[in-house]
Amino acid sequence: MSGWHENAAMQAAPTLMAATQAIADGQAAPVTARVLCTDLAGLRSQALGLAEAAGFRTDFRVIAPKRPWTLFSPMLWPDPRCAIDAAALAPPEGDLMLGAGGAAARVLATLRRPDLPAVIIQHPRMDTGRFDAVVVAKHDGLTGPNVIVTRTALHRVTPERLALERALWAPHFAGLPRPLVAVLVGGSNGRYRLDTAAARTLAEQLAGMMDRDRVGLMLTPSRRTEPAARAILDEALRPRGAWIWDMQGENPYFGMLAVADAIVVTGDSVSMVSEAVATDAPVMIARLPGKSTRIGAFMDDMVACGRARNFDGRLQTWATAALNDTPMAAAELRRMLGV
Missing domain, CATH: 3.40.50.2000 (Glycogen Phosphorylase B;)
Structure with a gap:
């Protein structure tokens, strides 16, 4: 494991390590991910798909901006905690935060703590160092020590x-x-x-x-x-x-x-x-x-x-095989977080 990965795993550690140790001791304590995104089907599918593939228990919360912040890009929100409906931030926090999309990136970057890791899906349009892991598609053109690159979008098809x-x-x-x-x-x-x-x-x-x-x-x-x-x-x-x-x-x-x-x-x-x-x-x-x-x-x-x-208006058939990078991304995410 690289030095960055070791450091990230240690910073993410307290709650995740406790959950991992509980599982090792035979206790039923799966890692709980608070899943955050705006109410768009594509974002919801990606976030839940990754969390489920990683074996996390999910607590799904919708990011619903309040007026007047609905009129502004999330990057212009002075404090996202005041810009969104409070239900998304209500306890319990869970063991980690997992989000998808620009609004989630803004929220997660603000809430992240050493004991509350943040995982964002899609290019966050900000410093990737503000997250413990960033999951992007190849066409996003983003790389880095905490970046997981997939050929396809994440989803729930298994x-x-x-x-x-x-x-x-x-x-x-x-x-x-x-x-x-x-x-x-x-x-x-x-x-x-x-x-x-x-x-x-x-x-x-x-x-x-x-x-x-x-x-x-x-x-x-x-x-x-x-x-x-x-x-x-x-x-x-x-x-x-x-x-x-x-x-x-x-x-x-x-x-x-x-x-x-x-x-x-x-x-x-x-x-x-x-x-x-x-x-x-x-x-x-x-x-x-x-x-x-x-x-x-x-x-x-x-x-x-x-x-x-x-598609050219005719049926085409040829030998194919399923292409799905969600399991790979989930396994790499668990490795990065040390769970």
């Missing part, structure tokens, strides 16, 4: 979860033709657009695949999918026999990942593509109009390494 979801959802989708394609649809995000024009293009491509390749199709929109875009997809695909989630009842997202023979996912979301490539199914990325250097680099890397291909 072989065990896929097996459970397959058993639950396979009967529901049993009537759809095979091969069965899962379509994961995101939405406009300030960098990419899924407006009516883009939705029409995607709908035409998916309809063409159903007609020419005789595939079954199941589609789930996200909260970011605009109603007009959903209507366009529904009008083009449902008459062809596609199953489309109506955003009511139990979310079929993980069940669709589990039963799919192939997956089409819109290229606006690193998290959705990362979850898709964690399965064994071939993944096709439906690129959207717009540009993001970081997101675009990730999508290009997935294509370059052969784990994904660009």
Whole structure:
């Protein structure tokens, strides 16, 4: 272990060492992580995914900024403890803090103590030395002695979860033709657009695949999918026999990942593509109009390494294997923290 890692483990020590010793003594005392992030699905999935993979007990808290601080970047908050709803900071503290995103970085950097380590996911946009561990994706371009670099975003997709979801959802989708394609649809995000024009293009491509390749199709929109875009997809695909989630009842997202023979996912979301490539199914990325250097680099890397291909309106199948760096990141995090 390097000198920095030794020092970090010692500074993080009191509560973590106590939990570790309790486990060694046969006591049921898992490490408890207070998980902090704003209420965004991608951030929540990454933070909980890492904590669960590391074997931590989780205490999830939402970072909810108060007015007027909702109008400002978290980096401009003079004291984040006064800028967010107090429920996120209420006892118990747990053994460590684990957060994701810019707001969490600002909060964790302020609250961190020698006996309360801080772990941040995504580039914190501040000195990485203010954290005990920083977990970033390759496309963030960040390195350092306390930095863990992954090829994909962190998430909660595991072989065990896929097996459970397959058993639950396979009967529901049993009537759809095979091969069965899962379509994961995101939405406009300030960098990419899924407006009516883009939705029409995607709908035409998916309809063409159903007609020419005789595939079954199941589609789930996200909260970011605009109603007009959903209507366009529904009008083009449902008459062809596609199953489309109506955003009511139990979310079929993980069940669709589990039963799919192939997956089409819109290229606006690193998290959705990362979850898709964690399965064994071939993944096709439906690129959207717009540009993001970081997101675009990730999508290009997935294509370059052969784990994904660009969607061209036809079913593509090829030999694939699951790509999931969450277990690696969790193991490295435990090593860094000495637990």
